[in-house]
Amino acid sequence: MYLYDQYDQAMVDARVEEFRDQARRRLEGKLSEDQFKPLRLMNGLYLQLHAYMLRVAIPYGTLNGRQMRALADIAETYDRGYGHFTTRQNIQYNWIKLEDAADILADLAEVEMHAIQTSGNCIRNISSDHFAGAAADELVDPRPYAELLRQWSSFHPEFSYLPRKFKIAVIASETDRAAMKLHDIGIRIVSNSEGEPGAAFYVGGGMGRTPMIAPCIREFVPLDRLVTYAEACLRVYNRYGRRDNKYKARIKILVHELGAEEYTRQVEEEFAHLLEQGVEPPIAELDRIRTYFADPDFEDGPKSVDRSDPDFALWVERNTVRHKHDAYVSAVISLKPVGGIPGDASAEQMRLMADLAERYSFDELRVMHTQNIVLPHVRIADLHALWSALDEAGLGAPNLDTIEDIIACPGLDYCSLANARSIPVAQRISERFAAKGRTAELGELKLKISGCINACGHHHAGHIGILGVDRKGVENYQLLLGGSEAQDTALAKITGPGFDEDGIVDAVETAAEVYLREREDGERFLDTYRRIGMTPFKEALYG
Amino acid sequence: MADTGDSDIGGTSPDDVQLRFREDEPVGHAAVTVDAFLDQSNANAVRVEPGDDARELIPHLQRIALVEVNFPAFGDGRGYSSARILREAGYAGELRAVGDVLVDQLAYMRRCGFDAFAPDAALDPNDVEAALARWPHVYQEAADARQPIWAERHA
Ligand code: SF4
Numbered sequence: 001m002y003l004y005d006q007y008d009q010a011m012v013d014a015r016v017e018e019f020r021d022q023a024r025r026r027l028e029g030k031l032s033e034d035q036f037k038p039l040r041l042m043n044g045l046y047l048q049l050h051a052y053m054l055r056v057a058i059p060y061g062t063l064n065g066r067q068m069r070a071l072a073d074i075a076e077t078y079d080r081g082y083g084h085f086t087t088r089q090n091i092q093y094n095w096i097k098l099e100d101a102a103d104i105l106a107d108l109a110e111v112e113m114h115a116i117q118t119s120g121n122c123i124r125n126i127s128s129d130h131f132a133g134a135a136a137d138e139l140v141d142p143r144p145y146a147e148l149l150r151q152w153s154s155f156h157p158e159f160s161y162l163p164r165k166f167k168i169a170v171i172a173s174e175t176d177r178a179a180m181k182l183h184d185i186g187i188r189i190v191s192n193s194e195g196e197p198g199a200a201f202y203v204g205g206g207m208g209r210t211p212m213i214a215p216c217i218r219e220f221v222p223l224d225r226l227v228t229y230a231e232a233c234l235r236v237y238n239r240y241g242r243r244d245n246k247y248k249a250r251i252k253i254l255v256h257e258l259g260a261e262e263y264t265r266q267v268e269e270e271f272a273h274l275l276e277q278g279v280e281p282p283i284a285e286l287d288r289i290r291t292y293f294a295d296p297d298f299e300d301g302p303k304s305v306d307r308s309d310p311d312f313a314l315w316v317e318r319n320t321v322r323h324k325h326d327a328y329v330s331a332v333i334s335l336k337p338v339g340g341i342p343g344d345a346s347a348e349q350m351r352l353m354a355d356l357a358e359r360y361s362f363d364e365l366r367v368m369h370t371q372n373i374v375l376p377h378v379r380i381a382d383l384h385a386l387w388s389a390l391d392e393a394g395l396g397a398p399n400l401d402t403i404e405d406i407i408a409c410p411g412l413d414y415c416s417l418a419n420a421r422s423i424p425v426a427q428r429i430s431e432r433f434a435a436k437g438r439t440a441e442l443g444e445l446k447l448k449i450s451g452c453i454n455a456c457g458h459h460h461a462g463h464i465g466i467l468g469v470d471r472k473g474v475e476n477y478q479l480l481l482g483g484s485e486a487q488d489t490a491l492a493k494i495t496g497p498g499f500d501e502d503g504i505v506d507a508v509e510t511a512a513e514v515y516l517r518e519r520e521d522g523e524r525f526l527d528t529y530r531r532i533g534m535t536p537f538k539e540a541l542y543g
Numbered sequence: 544m545a546d547t548g549d550s551d552i553g554g555t556s557p558d559d560v561q562l563r564f565r566e567d568e569p570v571g572h573a574a575v576t577v578d579a580f581l582d583q584s585n586a587n588a589v590r591v592e593p594g595d596d597a598r599e600l601i602p603h604l605q606r607i608a609l610v611e612v613n614f615p616a617f618g619d620g621r622g623y624s625s626a627r628i629l630r631e632a633g634y635a636g637e638l639r640a641v642g643d644v645l646v647d648q649l650a651y652m653r654r655c656g657f658d659a660f661a662p663d664a665a666l667d668p669n670d671v672e673a674a675l676a677r678w679p680h681v682y683q684e685a686a687d688a689r690q691p692i693w694a695e696r697h698a
Contacts, residue, residue, distance in 0.1 A: 007692045010679045018677055021670075022647065030667070031647075038618060039647055121618070151682045151692070157654035158627055158685065161620025239624050243593075277631055279684040281693035288696065 002292045004112045020102035044115030052096040055118040060128035060146040061089030061367040065354035070111040072350035085343040089367040123153035127169045130368040134376040136324045142172035144289045163241035164249035179485035181214045204255030207455035212252040215260040232271035296362040301327035315398040333373040334397040338434040342408045343371030403445040404430040411451030418451035420468025420475035445525045461485035463526045465492040477504035559661040570609040597625035614642040623655045630656035630686035646670045656686030
């Protein structure tokens with residue numbers, strides 16, 4: 001994985017000092033809260049319902065054992081002993097004091113980490129495929145391109161006061177595991193007819209209150225023009241994105257209002273101009289970054305496991321994913337124990353995951369946007385030992401991509417924007433299905449919960465989505481069906497009137513029953529929904 | 544703001560400029576709006592508002608000695624693009640950031656090509672010094688003379 005050189009380290013250190021100075025000026029009253037707010041946001045510091053929240057960047061979700069241990073230390077020293085992994089492949093701490101923030105950033109800088117641009121109206125932490133470098137189906141490892149863009153977007157002088165936040169995802173396979181088309185810019189590394197690698201740009205996707213799937217605005221940008229093209233996309237947005245209404249300020253609205261064609265025309269014009277300006281790093285820089293992502297030394301070994309222990313067999317079946325080397329798999333550590341808080345991990349669990357990564361996965365971990373952790377390169381021969389250690393620590397839930405593997409935003413338990421709680425609903429649904437033993441029978445079923453229209457829980461992209469709304473001062477939940485964030489990206493549709501907290505748990509069960517009744521051979525929930533449509537579900541829910 | 548005696552003009556006077564990184568004599572009169580500038584052929588100082596298209600000035604850069612870019616609110620970042628666009632087009636005159644210009648945005652503004660600052664509220668000189676010395680390196684090519692890190696790495 002990428003390691004800082006003296007330049008990267010100097011920049012992160014300078015940022016810590018800058019923030020320390022800003023926090024001091026705030027505490028001395030030299031900065032108003034209005035002036036301080038965007039500065040603290042660009043260092044990941046939000047004011048929530050009860051305290052400050054700090055969001056730490058995990059660039060493209062990749063980290064090593066030492067970094068994971070530092071995250072555990074921060075949880076213990078400055079928070080309540082746990083952290084929360086998010087849908088942006090980051091980690092959040094919910095109980096932070098402003099006076100501690102600069103010290104935390106300094107601790108992070110010691111392990112080549114930071115909270116730079118994890119919030120605010122700037123280019124955010126760049127996300128990627130959580131199986132990058134391990135997936136059997138990828139063209140190349142997408143992370144060097146994400147790292148190139150991370151450096152370009154860090155402290156960007158022109159694009160730090162954008163109309164709104166800006167999220168970029170980079171992938172390099174047909175299968176989209178990063179919801180790329182639901183980003184402000186989604187980049188897929190592709191190869192053209194001559195076999196040369198380049199980047200397809202999708203611009204103007206997003207969730208929130210106006211969900212949109214990004215159109216492809218250019219099928220092939222040569223790799224030695226990647227930064228220039230991104231710069232052109234951003235400049236058109238910075239100049240013409242709406243600033244009169246924050247709900248219309250994302251780039252998706254600009255692309256929609258101009259039309260993809262006109263937006264593209266303007267980008268191409270800007271691109272032609274910027275090509276003359278020499279903003280592109282040399283290809284040697286991309287080559288330098290690539291060397292950090294070279295394959296570890298994979299060794300041949302057994303290609304199958306002894307499945308005589310049914311619990312182990314179930315975990316292997318559910319939580320391991322094919323690897324490009326046939327003696328390895330990627331193993332998913334579920335942070336979704338039945339009845340638990342999705343994405344939460346204690347300091348102790350983080351340390352264990354760090355140990356296991358060092359022992360079994362070439363010292364690498366990944367954060368998934370589904371709020372789980374991946375050990376990307378595990379020898380099949382080591383799987384049983386790994387599983388035993390996880391199981392003992394309560395991290396062995398065999399529920400990847402099942403109805404227990406719920407994505408939930410922090411909701412009204414923490415978030416000041418929330419209409420309703422998300423976490424208790426997630427807990428009750430996973431408990432309900434686990435108690436009835438129906439999880440395995442239902443197979444792949446992605447359930448996502450947001451506590452308000454901002455959609456941090458990606459409810460639009462759930463096979464089943466739940467959206468918390470406020471109904472005359474009472475928490476109410478809308479049910480949505482049929483979303484997908486994968487290569488067949490689709491937006492979920494609302495079934496009808498909302499439910500109260502008990503009602504929404506029942507409603508999810510009703511929808512699951514319709515699926516079990518109607519499904520044909522090999523169909524997942526989503527496939528059945530697509531075939532039979534909304535009506536049978538509506539009848540069962542409201543009939 | 545100095546009284547210019549012309550209600551159509553909202554420009555700053557040299558007296559309002561707190562920081563200037565140029566040697567030449569500042570323009571002694573106020574700037575006109577982009578529309579007014581495009582209408583009258585003798586003006587040499589123009590004020591760009593966030594919604595203006597700085598590219599409209601490009602055919603006339605030779606005769607401009609001062610461009611003021613107004614930041615009515617510091618969070619509106621359009622002025623950064625306006626500045627860079629003018630520098631990229633070869634504009635060499637004074638580029639003055641005016642309005643809600645705060646010390647924490649100064650370093651980025653310098654990188655986008657601003658070489659004079661007329662903030663609504665005076666900046667603390669110590670804070671200015673710290674802000675301008677903050678970044679040991681920069682990651683991007685922009686409108687200043689600094690070498691990006693990638694250029695230093697592959698020098
Ligand atoms: S979706 Fe709404 S409630 Fe949930 S975290 Fe985002 S803003 Fe808060």
